Amino acid sequence: MSDTAQVSSLPLPPMQYVTLFSEDNIKRGRTPKPPPPITDGYSMFGNPFHNDDPVIRPLESQNIRRLYPNNYDHRRELKKLNHSITASFLDLVDICIRNPESEMRAAKIDDLTLLFIHMHHLVNEFRPHQARETLRVMMEQQKRQRLEIAERFRRHYDKACELVQQAVNSIPEPVESNIKLLIDVERVQPSDGRVANQTPEESCSEEDRLMCQIIDSL
Known part of the structure; x- marks a missing residue:
């Protein structure tokens, strides 16, 4: 083992x-x-x-005599039970003062016990409603917290966008130089490879060639 x-x-x-x-x-x-x-x-x-018992077991399944009808108003019955408990407690105090050894004292205690059981049962019948209400309040609180977090993220995002825009606007514009290079690139660099391979004679114009011949003949 x-x-x-x-x-x-x-x-x-x-x-x-x-x-x-x-x-x-x-x-x-x-x-x-x-x-x-x-x-x-x-x-x-x-x-x-x-395991198959209901969450709130009926009074009859517990061998308890029901004091109110099957169709009832919880609020009204709770108020009636509260008044009955108060009156029974005062009767019990009076019995204890007058004759503590009387049999009525035990009977009144049994009445109070039955009344408290009924009140406890009515309160327990509200437990499912209380659970649903508690869950609803928790979900509303979580929703409110998430909305607050989303709102804080939105404010931070807007602030970040504003800072980035301010940084972009603060960049100075490029200063253009007043000195311009007046160079004809096409005249400095040939446009194709044929001009670069030409001889000095081929690169001269017709007027320049005639002037050179006249000067040679003199």
Whole structure:
């Protein structure tokens, strides 16, 4: 049998069971295995429960006598229960003052217990609505936070665009020189390779050639 199986099979007190989840045991894989999922019924606070039970069990399933009809207004019934509890408590105080050993004292305590059970049941019936309302408030808060973050990003983006535009506008314009080179590039550099390969005689114009012949004949 492995160390894990031996550890998980030992009945240990709660605090000693917690000490088994130390860093050394976690690294070595010696922590107890989780309990298997419950497929049948279980007991919680001394009351039996089943997996297929509704979230809010009706009073009849708990063998409790119902004091209000099936179709009722929660607010109205809670107010009535509050008044009944107050009146029953005052009656109990009067009984305890007049005759503490009377049997009416136990009966009045049972009445108060039944009234508190009904009030607790009505409050629990609001739990699903409370959960939905809590979830709605959380989602609205998250939405508001995301919108605020998006708005801050937009302001930072606009500020960055403004700074970039200011930097671009602050760049000085290039100064044009007043001195211009009056050089005919086409006359300095030949336009094609044929002019570069011409001899001095071929590159002279007809008038220049005639002037040269006249001067040679003199």
